[in-house]
Amino acid sequence: EDKVVQSPLSLVVHEGDTVTLNCSYEVTNFRSLLWYKQEKKAPTFLFMLTSSGIEKKSGRLSSILDKKELSSILNITATQTGDSAIYLCAVDEREGGSEKLVFGKGTKLTVNP
Amino acid sequence: KAGVTQTPRYLIKTRGQQVTLSCSPISGHRSVSWYQQTPGQGLQFLFEYFSETQRNKGNFPGRFSGRQFSNSRSEMNVSTLELGDSALYLCASNGQGRKNTQYFGPGTRLTVL
Numbered sequence: 001e002d003k004v005v006q007s008p009l010s011l012v013v014h015e016g017d018t019v020t021l022n023c024s025y026e027v028t029n030f031r032s033l034l035w036y037k038q039e040k041k042a043p044t045f046l047f048m049l050t051s052s053g054i055e056k057k058s059g060r061l062s063s064i065l066d067k068k069e070l071s072s073i074l075n076i077t078a079t080q081t082g083d084s085a086i087y088l089c090a091v092d093e094r095e096g097g098s099e100k101l102v103f104g105k106g107t108k109l110t111v112n113p
Numbered sequence: 114k115a116g117v118t119q120t121p122r123y124l125i126k127t128r129g130q131q132v133t134l135s136c137s138p139i140s141g142h143r144s145v146s147w148y149q150q151t152p153g154q155g156l157q158f159l160f161e162y163f164s165e166t167q168r169n170k171g172n173f174p175g176r177f178s179g180r181q182f183s184n185s186r187s188e189m190n191v192s193t194l195e196l197g198d199s200a201l202y203l204c205a206s207n208g209q210g211r212k213n214t215q216y217f218g219p220g221t222r223l224t225v226l
Contacts, residue, residue: 034214042117042203042217043156088156092214100169101146101205101215103156 003027006089006104013079014112021074021107023089031094033065033072034101038086046074046087079111115140117206117218125224131192134221138185138206144168145187146215147179150201159202162187191223199225 007022025033032050036043047056049065049072056063060083063074076083086108090101118137126132138145147159158171162181179189185206191198201222205215 032214036217041201041219045214045216048214090156100158100161100171101148101156102158103148105155 003093003102004089004091004104006087006107008107009105010108010110012110012112015080017079017111018075018077019079019109021076021087021089021109022071023073023104024069024071025089025091025102025104026070027091027093027102029094030067031092034090034092035063035072035074036088036090038088038106039084043088076109079109081111081113084109084111117204117216119202119204119218119221121221122219123222123224125226126194127226128194128196130194131190132194132223133188133190134202134204134223136187136189136204136206136218138187138204139208139216142206142208142216143185144207145181145185146205146207147187147189148203148205149173150203150220151199156203159189194225196225199223 004025032048034048035046037046047063052065052067060077065072086106088106089104093100093102120135144163146161148156150156160179161169165181176192181187201220203220204218207215
């Protein structure tokens with residue numbers, strides 16, 4: 001079964017709306033949770049979260065981790081058409097010194113003008 | 114710093130053939146991970162190499178293999194190609210350390226006919 005589950009799978013909004021993307025996980029050796037934005041090819045890094053309750057912020061994007069609920073949210077305020085992309089959540093499942101990212105299936109966000 | 118580079122960017126093969134993909138990590142990064150991305154399964158971890166050694170492996174058949182050279186460049190090989198191997202293959206490099214994370218290359222789009 002999926003270890004990292006994202007919701008919703010797709011979302012269509014209008015410019016200026018605020019959106020909240022969800023990610024829940026279940027892994028044995030949690031190290032961190034990461035958010036990526038994928039527009040065409042390479043996913044680009046947004047945030048890495050390791051501590052519960054501490055919000056990471058970058059411009060209109062912010063994210064927070066809840067280790068008790070095994071979940072994270074990614075908020076985008078005042079959305080723009082350039083925010084249209086697939087947003088990927090990944091959990092770093094550390095085994096020894098190795099790093100292994102387990103990805104959710106992503107949320108496809110479409111922002112219409 | 115130059116980013117992660119992958120070659121070739123696009124590849125078309127037929128069933129039964131084999132293919133080799135190449136990845137050059139960010140200068141100074143010693144860890145290279147490979148992922149397969151398909152519409153149905155999302156991003157799935159293939160393997161990770163660090164200092165020429167495979168440190169971790171995902172749940173893929175033995176037809177998928179890889180290696181890493183002393184300059185940290187990595188190759189992955191898929192033998193006896195199947196239609197289901199059609200995917201975007203992404204490579205990511207990691208500089209290690211608690212605050213570091215994975216940075217992705219543009220990917221190689223493999224089509225198996």
